[in-house]
Structure formats: C-alpha cells, structure tokens
Amino acid sequence: MSSFxxxxxxxxxxxxxxxxxxxxxxxxxxLSHCHKDHMKGLKGPLLKRKLKFSLTVKLYCSFVTKExxxxxxKYAFWEDHIVALELESPTLITLIDEASGxxxxxxxxxxxxxxxxGSVMFLVEGAQGTVLYTGDFRLAKGDASRIELxxxxxxxxxxxxxxxxxxxxxxxxxxxxxxxxxxHAIRGLVQDWVSRxxxxxxxxNCKAAYGYEYLFTNLGDEFHTQIHVKSLDMFKKMxxxxxxxTTDRATQIHACRHPKDEEFVPAxxxxxxxxxxxxxxxNIISIKPSTMWFxxxxxxxxxxxxxxxxxxxxxxxxxxxxxEIKDFLSYLQPINIYPSVIPIGRTHAxxxxxxRVMMQEAxxxxxxxxxxxxxxxxxIPLITGDYMDCTESNDDEEERYLEEEERGGERDEGSVSNxxxxxxxEEFFTTEILTDSQTSQPHSCSHTSPSHSTLTGxxxxxxxxxxxxxxxxxSIPLSAGRGLSQAESMLIQSEDRCQGDALTNLDAxxxxxxxxxxxxxxxxxxxxxxxxxxSTPDSHTPGPDDLSDLYRRLAAGEEVVTRTGxxxxxxxxxxxxxxxxxxxxxxxxxxxxxxxTL
DNA sequence: GCGATCAGGT
DNA sequence: CACACCTGATCGC
Numbered sequence: 374m375s376s377f378x379x380x381x382x383x384x385x386x387x388x389x390x391x392x393x394x395x396x397x398x399x400x401x402x403x404l405s406h407c408h409k410d411h412m413k414g415l416k417g418p419l420l421k422r423k424l425k426f427s428l429t430v431k432l433y434c435s436f437v438t439k440e441x442x443x444x445x446x447k448y449a450f451w452e453d454h455i456v457a458l459e460l461e462s463p464t465l466i467t468l469i470d471e472a473s474g475x476x477x478x479x480x481x482x483x484x485x486x487x488x489x490x491g492s493v494m495f496l497v498e499g500a501q502g503t504v505l506y507t508g509d510f511r512l513a514k515g516d517a518s519r520i521e522l523x524x525x526x527x528x529x530x531x532x533x534x535x536x537x538x539x540x541x542x543x544x545x546x547x548x549x550x551x552x553x554x555x556x557h558a559i560r561g562l563v564q565d566w567v568s569r570x571x572x573x574x575x576x577x578n579c580k581a582a583y584g585y586e587y588l589f590t591n592l593g594d595e596f597h598t599q600i601h602v603k604s605l606d607m608f609k610k611m612x613x614x615x616x617x618x619t620t621d622r623a624t625q626i627h628a629c630r631h632p633k634d635e636e637f638v639p640a641x642x643x644x645x646x647x648x649x650x651x652x653x654x655x656n657i658i659s660i661k662p663s664t665m666w667f668x669x670x671x672x673x674x675x676x677x678x679x680x681x682x683x684x685x686x687x688x689x690x691x692x693x694x695x696x697e698i699k700d701f702l703s704y705l706q707p708i709n710i711y712p713s714v715i716p717i718g719r720t721h722a723x724x725x726x727x728x729r730v731m732m733q734e735a736x737x738x739x740x741x742x743x744x745x746x747x748x749x750x751x752x753i754p755l756i757t758g759d760y761m762d763c764t765e766s767n768d769d770e771e772e773r774y775l776e777e778e779e780r781g782g783e784r785d786e787g788s789v790s791n792x793x794x795x796x797x798x799e800e801f802f803t804t805e806i807l808t809d810s811q812t813s814q815p816h817s818c819s820h821t822s823p824s825h826s827t828l829t830g831x832x833x834x835x836x837x838x839x840x841x842x843x844x845x846x847x848s849i850p851l852s853a854g855r856g857l858s859q860a861e862s863m864l865i866q867s868e869d870r871c872q873g874d875a876l877t878n879l880d881a882x883x884x885x886x887x888x889x890x891x892x893x894x895x896x897x898x899x900x901x902x903x904x905x906x907x908s909t910p911d912s913h914t915p916g917p918d919d920l921s922d923l924y925r926r927l928a929a930g931e932e933v934v935t936r937t938g939x940x941x942x943x944x945x946x947x948x949x950x951x952x953x954x955x956x957x958x959x960x961x962x963x964x965x966x967x968x969x970t971l
Numbered sequence: 972g973c974g975a976t977c978a979g980g981t
Numbered sequence: 982c983a984c985a986c987c988t989g990a991t992c993g994c
Binding site for chain 1: 987
Binding site: 417418578580661 | 973974
C-alpha cells in the first residue's frame with residue numbers, strides 16, 4: 374500500500390496520488406493511475422469545494438486514466454479540471470499561486486508505467502532538478518533504456534530523485550515470472566480446459582481493479598471469444614479492450630464478479646449464474662491471478678498452482694520484482710531514492726538504508742551525500758530467512774505445483790525473440806464512444822511499426838506443457854474441498870531446466886559495479902531497443918538555462934536542434950509508438966501537443 | 972446522513 | 982507473503 378504522502382521535496386507545490394491533508398493546498402494535482410489507494414481524498418468535499426473557487430487548479434493524468442476516473446460518477450466534479458496529457462510529450466505546466474500570483478514552471482512528461490491501463494510515471498523537470506515519480510510500475514529489465522525521454526542525447530538524464538514504487542523492493546521478491554511467461558501459462562491452462570467441450574468454462578477470479586485487461590484481450594484473441602465482465606462502461610472509449618469483453622454470459626471465459634458468495638463459485642456456478650441453455654451443468658475451473666515470486670537462486674518458477682479440485686492460481690504481477698527495480702535504478706542512477714512503500718516491520722530508516730546500499734551497488738564511485746539525508750549505516754539484510762532456495766509455494770495454503778516454467782527469456786513466446794519484451798498487443802484510446810457493433814474488429818494503428826504488426830497478428834504459441842499438465846478429468850468427482858490426495862493433486866514435474874539464460878540475465882543486471890555507466894547496455898541477447906540512442910561522444914550537459922529554453926520549445930512542439938558538442942543533436946518533439954509496452958494506451962488521433970499553461 | 976478509520980475478508 | 986478491493990462496525994460531526 375502506498376504510503377507516499379503526496380508531495381516531492383523538490384516540487385512541493387504539486388501533489389501526486391494523494392489529495393488529502395496538506396495536499397489540499399497544492400497548485401496542481403497528478404494522478405498516475407486509477408487505483409483507489411492512489412486516489413485518497415480525490416472525491417473529498419474539501420477538494421470539491423476548492424475546485425469550485427479555483428480557476429487554475431488542474432488534475433493531470435493520461436487520457437485513459439481520465440476516462441476511467443470519469444466513468445465513476447463520484448468523480449464527475451473533476452471533469453472540467455482534468456487535463457489529459459499524451460504519453461511521452463513534454464508539457465510545460467505553470468503552477469500558479471492564486472493568492473500571490475507567483476508562478477513556477479515545470480516540464481512534465483508522462484512515461485508508460487506498465488502497471489494498469491492508463492498508468493504513467495511523471496518525469497518532472499524544473500528549477501529544482503529532474504525528478505521521476507514512478508507511481509506504481511511494472512517494467513521489465515532493460516525497459517528504462519527504451520524510454521527515450523529519460524535520455525538526453527546519448528545519455529541518461531541526470532535524475533536528482535526517484536520517488537519509487539518499492540512494493541517488491543525486497544530480495545524476497547527477487548524474481549517474478551515475466552508477463553509473457555505468466556500469460557503463456559494461463560493460455561495453456563485455458564486452452565486445455567475450454568477445448569474439451571462447449572460446457573467447459575473458465576472463471577478468471579480477478580480482483581475489482583484495473584490491470585487484468587491485457588489478460589482479457591490476449592485470451593479473447595487466442596480463443597476467438599469475448600470475456601464476460603460485469604460492465605463495459607469504463608471501456609467505452611477503449612476499442613481494443615471493449616472489443617474483447619462482453620456482458621453476454623454465453624461465453625466460455627468469464628471474469629465477472631459478484632459481491633457476495635464468491636466462496637462457492639468454483640466447480641458449481643459462476644458469479645453471473647450462467648448455465649448452459651440446454652440445462653447441461655457447466656464444468657468450471659477458476660483461475661485466480663496472484664503474485665508469485667522466487668528467490669535469487671531459485672531455478673524453478675511455478676507459474677500455475679493448483680489449489681483445489683477445480684481451482685488454480687496463476688502468476689500475475691502488477692509490480693516490478695526486486696531485480697527489475699534494481700535494474701531500473703541502476704540504469705537511472707538517481708542521487709536520491711524515496712520509496713513509496715515502507716515494508717511492514719521496517720522503519721523509514723531501514724528503507725533509506727536500502728537505498729544507500731542500492732546506490733553503492735549502482736555507483737562504484739563515491740556519491741555525494743544528499744543534504745538532509747541520514748548517513749548510511751551498515752547494510753542489514755531485509756530478510757534473515759532463507760530465500761535463496763525458495764522452491765516452495767508463496768501461498769499459505771498447501772498447494773501442488775502444476776507447472777514449472779523457467780524459460781529464461783527467449784523461449785517465452787513463439788514469435789518473441791528477446792527476453793525483456795512485454796506482450797505484443799496494442800490498445801488505443803479514442804475520443805469517440807464506440808458501440809458494440811463497431812468493436813468487433815480489432816483496430817489497427819497507423820503508428821504501429823511493422824514489427825509490431827507482425828507480433829500482434831495471430832500467433833501460434835507453443836502449447837505449454839500440453840502433455841504434462843493434467844486437468845481433472847470429468848470422471849473424477851469434482852467435490853470441491855480441500856485436502857487433495859497426492860494423486861489428485863497431480864504434481865506436474867517438468868524437468869528442472871534452469872538454463873543459464875535466466876541466471877545470466879539476472880546476474881548481468883546490476884550486481885557487479887563495472888558496467889553501470891549510463892551508456893552501458895546489457896548484451897543484445899538481453900535487451901533489444903526499439904531505437905538506437907545515438908552516440909554523441911563529446912556532448913556536454915546543458916545548463917539550466919539551455920534546458921529551460923529547450924523544454925519550452927519542446928512543449929511548443931518545435932523540432933529542436935541543440936549544439937551539445939561537436940555535433941548537432943536533433944531532439945524530436947514527439948516520439949510515438951516506439952515502445953513495446955503493455956499498457957501505454959495511446960491516443961488514437963492526431964494530437965498536437967497539449968501545451969498547458971494557465 | 973456522511974466521511975474517516977479500522978477490522979476482517981477475498 | 983503481496984495487492985486492491987469490498988463490507989461492516991464504530992466514531993465524530
């Protein structure tokens with residue numbers, strides 16, 4: 374749970390993801406994504422009143438977040454105060470003190486966060502330096518190097534502070550199987566079940582939160598069906614999602630929910646109460662997306678776990694793992710790291726210390742101690758237990774592993790050739806409301822690069838452990854209930870293949886100190902970039918005045934040429950569609966910059 | 972009646 | 982061992 378109080382040291386006049394208490398006095402608000410724990414105070418009467426009397430206070434977020442937010446009538450009063458920004462489009466924002474008229478100018482850039490639809494990180498550049506507020510994020514190893522606006526010419530921008538989603542910033546959560554691996558496993562399980570008969574039905578037991586949509590779109594594509602959900606309202610401007618969901622209960626894949634009686638659902642009935650029209654009882658399995666993690670030396674990654682006669686857990690994470698966070702931080706090398714989550718049983722000092730350890734790992738050279746920060750003590754490991762040999766379930770229930778998948782990267786998806794690549798699908802946001810009849814065809818996008826088109830086209834995935842996964846046969850009594858026998862549990866033991874790749878990747882990511890210059894890149898087997906950052910060997914860092922002018926012009930949409938050394942560097946004002954990310958839902962329209970001043 | 976907070980649950 | 986959410990009880994206004 375985020376314990377971030379809402380404000381950053383450098384820019385205390387803006388509030389991010391918190392809207393109560395001190396944040397009531399902010400000059401501008403920023404919402405990174407539409408999850409309730411980042412919206413505290415957002416519908417409060419005090420803020421509502423403030424808006425009534427203010428001409429300048431705005432809420433900045435992505436288009437998708439705006440849409441999701443306004444789909445809840447409780448936030449309707451924000452409508453005229455929301456400024457949706459494009460991803461990866463530096464925007465000049467002027468914070469105005471309404472009492473004194475004092476102004477403060479910032480350049481804010483939304484970067485894709487990979488956490489849920491519409492989720493972004495905020496890159497803020499201004500007089501107090503460049504800071505990055507990550508919100509919640511899930512980025513794979515190497516992703517930071519693909520975000521062009523974290524770079525200036527050939528090098529990473531000098532980042533003073535990162536306000537970090539530190540949910541899994543703990544070595545216990547060293548590894549979380551990649552999105553592709555998890556998706557692939559779920560697809561295999563669904564495939565095995567729904568192919569048995571039209572009466573075999575899958576219930577995806579998802580929580581009431583945004584973030585599972587890419588599961589729906591992928592499964593929908595794969596099985597040529599729509600996923601049954603409770604409501605479509607929030608997706609009415611998101612054709613790529615809308616086309617994959619339905620309120621028609623006659624489908625083999627459900628993600629519907631019911632406020633009550635969730636306990637008795639598996640094997641007997643669905644939350645929506647759907648049953649076959651001819652009275653034949655449905656054969657239902659439930660799949661509950663859950664976070665599963667593995668220690669540093671763990672060679673197995675069990676992606677699907679059977680928890681009952683007809684219930685499963687499948688690995689699914691909205692947040693980056695420890696090694697992904699470390700990769701992210703070692704790439705950016707911020708001077709300060711402010712964790713947003715203080716782990717239970719930890720004090721703020723502990724986390725501050727972790728940060729020091731992190732920075733020591735990241736930068737072999739001596740770092741200046743940031744002013745007002747306590748000095749590091751010695752490194753106390755967060756966890757004293759044995760997480761190195763974590764081959765057990767992460768869950769408290771006794772469970773049998775159904776599948777072990779350690780693909781270590783390049784074998785993830787049939788057509789995917791590198792390990793760090795998120796699922797290949799695109800979502801697009803539109804300003805028009807689509808009707809059901811308009812949504813049957815997946816939208817293509819002119820921005821999509823040819824390689825993306827290839828990847829998002831129909832794929833022939835490898836069947837996942839198709840002869841090793843054994844689902845309960847219909848002849849086995851589907852008595853719900855716990856205490857499976859060994860035989861019933863059917864441990865699927867694929868051979869432990871922990872090929873070198875996975876460990877090599879992890880090890881290459883951040884421990885050893887020598888390779889952590891900003892320019893350093895993992896070897897090409899680990900990371901593929903969608904663009905090459907040009908090398909400008911003798912460039913120099915522009916001063917604050919240069920930057921200020923540059924960003925002003927960038928915000929105005931100009932193409933900017935700067936002389937940073939012996940070469941001219943052309944700074945493109947808008948980079949579109951270059952990232953292979955799961956969640957950056959881009960505006961489907963020609964959109965000039967929102968150059969926002971007030 | 973509403974909001975904030977907490978406990979307890981999934 | 983986590984997240985992100987819900988419901989219900991309680992308290993204060």
